[in-house]
Amino acid sequence: MRALLAAVFTAALAGVAPASVIVNGGFESGTFSGAPFDTLGAGNTNLTNWTVGGNSIDWIGSYWQPSQGNRSIDLSGNGAGSLSQTFATVAGQVYKVTFDLAGNPDGGPTVKTLGVQATGNAAQSYTFDTTGWNRFNMGWAGQTYLFTATGTSTTLTFTSTTATPYGPALDNVVVDPVPEPLSLVVFGGLVVGGAGIALRRRMTAKA
Secondary structure, X not given: OHHHHHHHHHHHHHHOOOOOOOOOOOOOOXXXXXXXXXXXXXXXXXXXXXXXXXXXXXXXXXXXXXXXXXXXXXXXOOXXXXXXXXXXXXXXXXXXEEEEEEEOOOOOOOEEEEEEEEOOOOOEEEEEXXXXXXXXXXXXXXXXXXXXXXXXXXXXXXXXXXXXXXXXXXXXXXXXXXXXXXXXXXXXXXXXXXXXXXXXXXXXXXX
16 A cells, blocks of 8 residues: 555656756757857847847857856856846746856956846846866856746846956756645655545545
8 A cells, every 4th residue: 555655646746847948048059150159249149049138148169168068158258248038937836947157267356246037026146256166177056046927928037247258157047837835644654645635535435
């Protein structure tokens, strides 16, 4: 019986597993020159599914170590820039944004800063200290931002607040809906969700 309930619980968890709603969050897709990096100005469409704003960004190829894949972003190209993407959401649903943050180690300031904001939500600031890191060992650090969708589409924007050509580095952006919590009950020493409750009721009625 415990094995059966464990299987029910596993199936219930699988049914609420989140799926990422962002596209090209690793910055791998688009029209890239093959240079160590490409500088993309505001309005450039080379980076698939992303909109460049502000001054410019650097789309990094072989210039430094990415957190995953082959490419990443310096959010300050010739100056502070931004990247935005709009995607479908469910109003009232909470979403979790995860991303990897580092900083261009070639110049100051030592501490790089960026802001993250989703439509209808407050912006949040993040910092990365480049002390001790270099282009071959960037020190990528995972970050999290939560937002509640206010409509059927949401625009997520990453903005450099470092006003030099040596900005915050960005990679591995993922956006997941946060699952609703399961209604839990303890039965026979095993915690189960709604499906387990229904099974327990059937067993009680049969007895």
